[in-house]
Amino acid sequence: MEMKQGKKKQEIRSKKPDIRYLDNMRNVLYDENWAKTAPNLELYYMYRGLKEKNGLRYDITVMPQKMLGKEFLKTKGHEHSEPFPELYIVVEGEAVFLMQKCRGEIIQDVFCIKAKKREGLIIPRNYGHVTINPSKKTLKMANWINKKCKGLYDLFEKKKGACYYYTKSGWVKNKNYKSIPKLRFEKPLKSIPKNLNFLK
DSSP, rough: OOOOOOHHHHHHHTTEEEEEEEGTTTOOOSSOOOOOOOOOOEEEEEEEEEEEETEEEEEEEEEOOOTTTEEEEEOOOOSSSSOEEEEEEEEESSSEEEEEEEEEEEEEEEOOOOOOOOOEEEEOTOOEEEEESSSSSSSEEEEHHHHHHHEEHHHHHHSSOOSSSEEETEEEOOOTOOOOOOEEOOOOOOOOOOOOOOOO
C-alpha cells in the first residue's frame, strides 16, 4: 500500500500540514533550561489523511534535523484512544521509535526500534510512543492507523515526556516516573505487510 514517491510528494504539496511548535512541546523536553528561553520554533509537520482505505488513514510526518537543546528532535508522544496497533514506514532518513506500555502511571514495558529507509515497525496495542530523529538528515515517515484512533497526550504531559529521553549523551531516564524497566532493543520489519487488516 506504499505510494509511489512522486505521488507522495504531489499529495503533500497539495495538503496543508499541522505544525507542531515548540510552545506545545516545552513541558515534555529533557533540557528544561534550553526550553525556557528558546523561541517558538516550528519543529515538525504532520500531513494527516493523505489517503483513506477500509477504515484506515494514511499520514506522513516530516521531521527536520534539529536539536532540542541536549535532546534529539522528537514527537510529543501519545497513547491511542482505542486499542489498535499502528504501522510505521520510514520513507527518508532514520528514526528511533520508543514504545512504552503503562498500567495507570506504572511502566510495565519499554522498548526501542531503530529503523532506516524502507524499514518499518508495528506499534503494539496499548503502547504509547514517541518518534525521534537522531540523524543529521530530515526524517520522513508514513503511517497507517485505524480512523477511530485519536492521540491522547495526558500522560506524556503530566510526566514531562516518555520514560526515557534520547540525548547527545545517550538514553536518560525520566525521573518523573516511579519505576522504569530496563530499555530493550528490537529489530525493525525488513518488509512491509501488504495486508493491513490487522490494524482494524
